[in-house]
Amino acid sequence: QVSISVAASLKDALNEIVGVYAKSHPGATFQKNYAASGALAGQIEQGAPADLFISANVKWMNYLKEKNLVDAPSIRTFAFNDLVFAGATSQKIKSMNDLTRLGKIGIGSPKSVPAGEYAMQAIVKSGLEQALAGKLIMAKDVRESLMYAELGEVDGSVVYRTDALMAKKARILFTVPATLYPEVVYPVALTVAGAKNADAKSFHAWLKGKEATAILKKYGFTVK
Amino acid sequence: MHLTPEDFSAIALSIKIAITATVISLPVGFATAWLMVFSHFRGKVLLEVLINLPLTLPPVVIGYFLLLMLGRNGWIGVFLKSFGIELVFTWKAAVVASAAVGFPLLVRSIRLGMESIDHQLLQASRSLGAPWYDTLATVILPLSLRGMLAGSSLMFARSLGEFGATIIVAGNIPGLTQTIPLAIYDYASSPTGTAMALSLCIVSVALSVSVLFLHEVIGKQLEHGGKA
Amino acid sequence: MHLTPEDFSAIALSIKIAITATVISLPVGFATAWLMVFSHFRGKVLLEVLINLPLTLPPVVIGYFLLLMLGRNGWIGVFLKSFGIELVFTWKAAVVASAAVGFPLLVRSIRLGMESIDHQLLQASRSLGAPWYDTLATVILPLSLRGMLAGSSLMFARSLGEFGATIIVAGNIPGLTQTIPLAIYDYASSPTGTAMALSLCIVSVALSVSVLFLHEVIGKQLEHGGKA
């Protein structure tokens, strides 16, 4: 049995990946736990059963690494993501500078949501910090941010491409240039307990493979 | 314990929201409790269910419902917009969220108090020439004060802790809509913020404790008072 | 309205957790209310603060506190581990979370009931030869039943809606610790799941409404009963 703690934004992709893996490995059963990366890290720290941890940012992975709660050699990048601007607005929005024409803009809360932190960095780097002050609506997580865009409560939100792809009403208006923010990385690692679990190890290894990569791509992640 | 200016504005905002939510809800809660206790009408069961909804549903769901209703396309939102009022993503939305979540607790407290009012007092008042609304104002209201007090202290405390619904309808905008729980959430989401989160927790607890005690004191006075 | 097997297990689990939390909390809540109403001891204020904490703090914070205490390094966690009991990440942790969040509501309801017990009844019981614990069991307990009933219905409803603390101490593991609110959260976080989320909301509301009514019926019976 493999217990996996996975950042909530990977939920749909991971569900499919696990499904495919379980078919080819009939003996393996999974216990999936989806929540915010910080919550997951806290749970692992407090001894929650977890063999594999996929974080939505490097910060929480490092936190566990420092505490020797993950098997350091097993840490590697699982997937990459891009920031896009998505919205249901009818205005023509093609670049960061166009954002100043809009009313409200949704981003994740920069302090607690990695996507928000990246979005803020991109805004600062493009010199729009002043122009957009007061227009930014901070959401608890990316999904909430996207929901605002879907409902039209904001004109558009800076979200991950993977999330934007699932939207029904909001379209991707432009991709935020990669030069404006650090690379969005989803690191994966076996926990100390997971390193002793053969099933977990084989799943960890299998995640590198073609089938997993294909599914990730289908959901909009990039894999390098 | 060190608090940043942002924290202070979160504290001030929390207090403002909790007080506003409580003050606004009190008359509505009183009226609702009165309906539940003293009148017989069709759909009473429905009202009961409606009032207790926010108790049962996860706050996030309540937040989502509120957003749907108050938002740009929601029917209340559209209605308010025609008066130039926008609620969503302002502190007023946080007030609405707090009010919705605390309302069942408030109504329950007021009801408990009202149910113990002697019906003969109401009959006496009516037969002395008071129309029903007069009786409501001069007998039921003063005799419900203790229940309203208890209910509003509960509601105030609950407001201070409200997170799930608030963050959805009000957003988490520092200085504008960021209340104590939202600030705590922000701090707690990064590995380095725990100490700050703790400080805010303590502030929050201190606040609600002082309200609880204030109300206990007023309650005692009400009991002993009985105007001369 | 279509529910998946996973939804059914979430519903079953929610009921199980809500009932367990209520049943476990009742005696503790009764004892606490008794302490608050009938005894004078140092640190009563502290107890009052402690009980009301979960009301004021955002559930997420409560979840963290519980995780810290019940976890691998927490003092309760270590203690329980020595008996081979692990709470974190099991449905039992969800019970603890629900119990903590609902406890202030429970105690308040029981207290309101207890405070209205005539002290002369207790004096009569004592002078008729009943030691204090006998009086507690044969007079205070039966006369607190209504308050306990009201409190436990509140608590049950609150448990059904508990999200923030539960997701942290119990995790969000389908079939194991995923309760209705967590399932709703999962559904709601993908735009395709709103219909499913709504179905679960309705189930949740239906559940708590039936409990509220069940309790109202029992309460009426208690009132009219008074054993022959």
Add this chain to the structure above:
Amino acid sequence: MKLCIDIEKRQGDFSLALNTEFSGERVGLFGASGSGKSTLVHLIAGLIKPDAGEIYLDDTCLFSSRNRIDLSPEKRRIALVFQQATLFPHLGVKSNLLYGYKRCRPAERRIKPEAIIEVLNLGHLVGRGVGKLSGGEKQRVALGRAVLANPRLLVMDEPLSALDDSLRYQIIPYLRSVSAEFGIPCLFISHSLIEMQLMTERVLVVRDGRLASISTPDELARTGMATNPRGYLNLLRLDGATQKDGLFLYPWGESDLIISEGRIGEESLFELSSRDIILFKSHPEAISARNLLECRVAELFDSDGRKGIVLESGGKTLVAEIVRPAAEELGIATGATVFAAIKASAFRRLG
């Protein structure tokens, strides 16, 4: 007051059906517990609604199912005094007293607060909270509150039952004087024959939700003389007292009544039990009883094994009660002359 009632009302197992018309300033409602007295006054006051029928007070229609009239309680102007005082606990004595007064149209404010405070002797209570009153004081305040509403009808539902004996007789004079001095018609409910006698001129007897009879309190008292622990109560309104040897002499009939506790210069009401009168065939000598009245037997009546004897002297009457063997032995018959001995202390001054 004139009340026309023709109503029906079901309440659980109990049904009330009354069709009657009566008038009078002080009417009593008498009947066993559960006979429907309180239900009836609640119907009249508009606090519960009849199933069908009509109620007229004087010329006003209070309720008519036919004409779909149902005046709300505050418009009926019928003030109630309940068994318990039901004062508003959050208001002081003064605010309680003025509650109805303030809600009364200025044109209809015939009775002024000062007058009532005077009559009910509430002056020293006005500044207090209602929690600090004794039972009797509470009931007096409740009465004052009801009267100050300047009602068209004052309904008193066992206003004295919750009080102990001494308080009861302290309050009765207040009740009387309120009704008399301010001319408010009263409907008075009680289980007590004595209270009925003291308070009313005419009594409706109710049994099982039906009108059993309309009677006078005197008739009721005569019928109940033997079973009542204090017999038949004679009520004497006396005036013109003179004082002698610390006792009071009141002219009555052809002689004087000597009474322990009286008042000079004002009319007083005394009560005298039929059992406190001892009859002699001939004049006895040297007796401790201060009163020895020569009377004529005006009438005899029976009550459950006892003889009621109506004594007459100068147009005034008193009812005495003796056991049947005594009646035979004394050979008492209508028209006979007897001597009635009454102790000076047997008279109780009511007010």
Add this chain to the structure above:
Amino acid sequence: MKLCIDIEKRQGDFSLALNTEFSGERVGLFGASGSGKSTLVHLIAGLIKPDAGEIYLDDTCLFSSRNRIDLSPEKRRIALVFQQATLFPHLGVKSNLLYGYKRCRPAERRIKPEAIIEVLNLGHLVGRGVGKLSGGEKQRVALGRAVLANPRLLVMDEPLSALDDSLRYQIIPYLRSVSAEFGIPCLFISHSLIEMQLMTERVLVVRDGRLASISTPDELARTGMATNPRGYLNLLRLDGATQKDGLFLYPWGESDLIISEGRIGEESLFELSSRDIILFKSHPEAISARNLLECRVAELFDSDGRKGIVLESGGKTLVAEIVRPAAEELGIATGATVFAAIKASAFRRLG
């Protein structure tokens, strides 16, 4: 019972300080409202704690601040009956009655439920809920419950005040017979002189938290004769009745008492007010009063303007009351012979 009390207790503005020792089977506690009677019995029963001092009941130390003894209420075995019945509302009549009995050690269960149910006439109530009892029935159940706890001392704190007059006199016989038949010492609190006279042999008078005097109810009654509305109450325990003409003849002193309502073949207790006795210097003829007793004046006493006259006949005494002018006129002095006229209906049978 023997009680040694030496205690101090402050309660807000009020302070209680008592140092006394008394014994007796039926002891009364008399005093104005607020004088500390209830406080005292709460201290004795262990429901509140003295600031300092000692309490001994018979040979048991209930409280001693010196020896740090403070027996808990359930160990003191002192049962209380309060002004309000305080029945457990969640229990039926039967469970209420047996509450203390079940908690009593089997060895100490001298009084059986059947006996109490019989004496207090509770048979028909046993199956009921307590909400469905009248005030008097409730108080009887409360009394039965207290007695069935087989207490060493039964404390009754104004057990009759909340009841109306007729109920009060219905219950007094029960109180008496319980104390007499089951030999339970009683401490009885009341504001009422009559109750004291009926219930106790010895009375502690308390004033402002201090012991004012230890007296007998008879002394108290004599002192209060003039002010009490029913005068001095003579209590007559009579037996051996014969019936004649529907009346009952009881031997008393050198003659018979003729009484309207008696019982053949059992002892009965009657009450007779001092005001119901009329005195004659010489034998009157043809009188309606059935009793005309030749008595000797044994003693005279004063009470606030009235004369109390102790009449003696064959060793039995009765107290009559007359106004002073009458005493002078009749020339009543100790040793004189007088005739006392009493109506047959003046005697009230208590039980």
